[in-house]
Amino acid sequence: MVLVLALGDLHIPHRAPDLPAKFKSMLVPGKIQHIICTGNLCIKEVHDYLKTICPDLHITRGEYDEETRYPETKTLTIGQFKLGICHGHQVIPWGDLDSLAMLQRQLDVDILVTGHTHQFTAYKHEAGVVINPGSATGAYSSITYDVNPSFVLMDIDGLRVVVYVYELIDGEVKVDKIDFKKTTASANSAH
């Protein structure tokens, strides 16, 4: 059982002052093995904070990030799964699932984690799964109205990944989960 935290689009301090207190109290150091961040933190303080939760931090660049040297895309393997990260402002039209599918094929990954729209989605298609953890702070977005703060926790176990999405709605944290399974342990992605 490997826990992977996926979050992004915090936009601190441009659009939000901080993570919601209820999220902060849930993100306890030492419980998570990897963090995947889609970008737009935006400042070093946030980077450092994420590092305290888990030192294995993978970030891609968002268009407002203070640090310009984060990569545009990143791939990594966790257990039987290949994961790809990209902020998403590079994939036009923004939030278009077919265009994101193309990126997924290009990176050749089972799970693509992407952001930019501040809207949580978990979508399965031919090439695999696309997950958008939304905005962890519920930051303003020109694309999505009424953004609720959200983040995703993936539990990777063998050929199965359970995606937990945590959303802060009206002051309460609501959890939902979705299951995905790979059919083979090879480099090919799920069907």
Add this chain to the structure above:
Amino acid sequence: MMIADGIEDEEKWLAEGIAGIQHNAFYLHRAVESNNLREALKYSAQLLSELRTSRLSPHKYYELYMRAFDELRRLEMFFKDEDRHGCSVVDLYELVQHAGNVLPRLYLLCTVGSVYIKSKEAPAKDVLKDLVEMCRSVQHPIRGLFLRSYLAQISRDKLPDIGSEYEGDGDTVMDAVDFVLQNFTEMNKLWVRMQHQGPIRVKEKLDKERSKLRDLVGKNLHVLSQVEGVDLEIYKDTVLPRVLEQVVNCKDELAQYYLMDCIIQVFPDEYHLQTLETLLGAFPQLQPAVDIKTVLSQLMDRLSNYAASSAEVLPEFLQVEAFAKLSNAIGKVIEAQVEMPVVGAISLYVSLLTFALRVHSDRLDYVDQVLGACVKKLSGSPKLEDNKATKQVVALLTAPLEKYNDIDTALTLSNYPRVMDHLDAGTNKIMAMVLIQSIMKYNTCVSTAEKVDVLFELIKGLIKDIDGTLADELDEEDFKEEQNSVARLVHMLYNDDPEEMLQIICTVRKHIMAGGPKRLPFTVPPLVFSALKLVRRLQGLDGEVAGEEVPATPRKIFQLLNQIIEALSNVPSPELALRLYLQCAEAANDCDLEPVAYEFFTQAFVLYEEEVADSKAQVTSIHLIIGTLQRMNAFGVENRDTLTHKATGYSAKLLKKPDQCRAVYACSHLFWVDDQDGIKDGERVLLCLKRSLRIANAAQQMANVTRGTGGPVTLFVEILNKYLYFFEKGNPQITSAAIQGLIELIKTEMQSDTATPDPASDAFFACTLRYIEFQKQKGGAMGEKYDSIRI
């Protein structure tokens, strides 16, 4: 002479004294064992004579005294046992008075007195009175102090207290009180007199020596506080007045400081509250050199803790008008002690403020009053340079924040900003950060423009350069932290009412515009997004509501936004400004304000053309422009055409060919929007794709020429994917033949001699083919579409 000449001599004398005691003790024990009273008295008197020495310092005398004390305990047990020595206690009391020297005589008398009282053959009060008067015969300070200390010690448990066995018809608690007070008074006089012995040049040493003995005097007060029968009345009418009388009259600063402190520590807070006026009235009568402020602070701290301990005691405070009395007392002290350093005065105010916050937390006027008094004091002094004083001022300002978790309260204190004005620039900033942190910590919301104005005045040290301190001089990390804090703060300024919210935004703008180019990149974005959120709230409203013109309209806010973002040109910060203009464009689009959206796009393009020079930045920027433009639905044909033309033009002009290629095929989406009313110009889509294909070809050829090998076929695969995208969407211009052609092209490129093996593009192509196969297998309409494509 009281003080020994040399320490070695003292050691010698002490040793001699101890030897003397031990010598006589030996014979004393023998006498006691053989029940020989006469002998016992003789040797005990001799033993006690060692205490007649003048040669020892208080510290050493104490050692000697303790030895004698131990012996006297044994002697007392012997005295008590009448059967052994056959002398009645009354006679014994008579007998010991025949001892030759006064000091041994009195020690023995006290010892017998203890037995006498225990025997109850005489009222306790009579014996005690006798003893305390007799001790007058010893006027030597050290000897007298220790003698009376002995008396105090043996009498402790024999006082005619309420409920004690020594209480009787004639014996009351008042007698106990009188006795202790008298002993105390005499002891204090002796203690004070110690300083007059010995030459002045050793005064410091004297004071130090005296200090060691202070607990002997203070013990009496402690005893008084333990007497059950001393209730508030007796304390108020008898104990306190008499103790204070002695304290004031002795005119000794060491004694006065110690004893005032002792009174405060030893007696219950409830008593202090009820005798506040009397207690405070003593302060002005003390010697000028006494550190009154420390004592006063102690008193206030104790009373503050008392108030905090239970809500039930609070009405008492109101009833005795504690605050007013304390406030007056402090004022008088500060006025009287002109030499008092500023830090002293401020720490007094801190104590008073803590008191006010604990006891009268609803009385903001009290809090403001204390701050006002502080301002007055600070105004009369030169600018604070003393670190300690500065810390005290910060403590003063932080206290209300912590008490009232709501910043609003601090903002209503009229003297608060005035106190802050007296801080130096550095501390002002520290205090400003404290303010911001307080707001963030308690998640408070500052909800009116007026309050925001006050707040930003308070934190002006962070907002702009004041007093000639330049932002350059500051450590970069610190500066960033400060400015990021201000940025975060902006999100805490909010009001549901759009008019008020607009006022808030204008107020913030007014303040941050004075911040200069270094600060604007930090402060402008949060303000912009705050305004955009307001726009969203107002969406749908036009501004003309039944003829009445409402100030807060999206249009007005966009005008404001334009001005705000424009300020970034002074920094300059073109990339940031470009992004913000695009955000505004999208927001204007959502409000259906075509000209406004167009204007924002214009601004963005101008920045792109003139300011964004870095190639990597250009790539990101053009994608942002394309992405935003793709979502616009408010534009008419003409405007849309102009902008898309520009976008595609710039895409093709990027420096690197692969970047060009990608930007151009991204532009294809500008001509196909999946919405119901969205544009679906199949031809122009194809034009873009073909153009990007040409660029990809050119890139490939360039690679052949320059490096001798073909470049990666990734670009072709990407374009293929785009063809598939539009093919599926039903663009009639995209034919399966074209797709087939592309597939063959890629295969050819991959298999060519000059091909560079690239696992990534291989995998990409494989995935794409697999996708096509998947679509074919789907059957139905999709399957049919893909039917003619061979892979």
